[in-house]
Amino acid sequence: MLKDITIGQYFAGDSLIHRLDPRIKLILTMLYIAMVFIPTNPAGLIAVALFVVACYGVSGISLSTVRRSLKPILPIVVFTTILNIFFIEGRVLVNLGFVQITYEGLLVSALMVLRIVCLIAGTSLLTYTTSPIALTDAIERLFAPMRRIGVPVHELAMMMTIALRFIPTLIEETDKIMAAQKARGADMESGGLVDRVRALIPILVPLFVSAFRRALDLATAMECRCYRGGEGRTRMRQMQLMPRDMVALVVTVAGLAGVIMLNGWLPSVYG
């Protein structure tokens, strides 16, 4: 049940996109987000969508995975669509008396849906093709200059790495504790709100106790290996920019430029 959560799930692979430098991938994702928000015309956004589909093709990750990652945001999509359809004025297509559906409303909401889908699908590709460790490593490297203004970049990145590492462990632990309390007749599925919150206590208390125990164990283990923060720390895996990283950067920047130009030529749907 809890195992079905797939936020930021990494699929190991060996595609071109998997092998890109994580720092570059992070930058490309930023560029891509800009690309998604620039178009004010369906044609421009369709071009962006095609770009994502092409990237998925290269990565070897199936589009059905994308469908699963889109499921949680479905309510948001439906909600914004409904708002847009009914509340944008323009050429009336259907008149229901108290509300009316307009051509502009349909167009804007279609654009909105496509934008959200592109945003989620594109940014998910980053976590699908980059292991959490590589990702936090990249964040640490990219934000390293901020150390000068007193931001503890290394410590933040380490905290993030540890947090990510422990998500599956804690999920497994929760499953175990839930099973153990159910074996003693704990009922977590019925009753009112108060009952349900109360039913969480037998789960949460042991979970916290075990999380603290694990944290202490981990701290001891890290100290045993002489960890003492980021000062003067070297890395086993050096990141090095390769020609393919440059190619990916050029392609994406060209794509961004293309989208901006296309947007200049095409009329905006926002009037």
Next chain:
Amino acid sequence: MAVIKTEHLTYIYGAGTPYEKRALDDINLSIEAGEFVGVIGHTGSGKSTLIQHFNALLKPTSGKVYIDGVDVWAAGKAALQGFRFDVGLVFQYPEHQLFEETVYKDIAFGPRNMGLSEREIDERVREAAHYVGLTEAMLDHSPFEISGGQKRRAAIAGVLSMRPKVLILDEPTAGLDPRGRDQILRLIADYHRTTGSTVLIVSHSMEDVARYASRILIMNNAKVHAYLPVREAFSDPEVLMNMGLSVPPITRVFHRLSQKGLYSGPEVLTLEEGKAALKAMLGGAKDA
């Protein structure tokens, strides 16, 4: 009568995903009331998955589980809780599930979920504490400030207090020192003797199983390899070794002896039996 029975029980983890794994494969089993069963099998053989079917925590992918002759999953969701009171399951490292302010309250968690009266709850808590050897004074302590062995016993008492007809323990001695192990095993054996309830105990220690169990359930690669009396189970060490299991050291010694023609008699399972057999052999030699 069989207190637990399974028919073609199959369980598949993560069905339909790339991580699909057949954890139980067509299990047909019938455990009689009053037995003391040792469940053995290498890691990943399906032991833990199997016992979680016995108290309706896991739903079979296909096949049926009967408790006291009642089909568990045909009775509807509301009845599941009742089966969990009938078949008490003590998980591995059960002390990790303690959560209440006092040991007393934690042991009372099960009975309270059963909806019993305060008087009945009190009686059961004290009875369970007595079985596991916790003193009255300890009941008022926080479960987080007592020793490791005491925590384990408090957690076991939390299941005993439901007075289950069947008691299942998943490696109850894992991580305990030798004395703690003996205490736990002895209290389980005492509980079995005094209440006459059915007990299943998952263990990696062949010695413990040989010493306490009347029958042995051998799991291998998601299937039941055998379910038979202890003495028969340890009569063929080769088969067990091939499954990554073993027989108690003393049994192995007497096997070697009988292979050399020095010993002929029933299977030796415990040190006491070994001592007696050895004495008889030496005594016999003197007479000759």
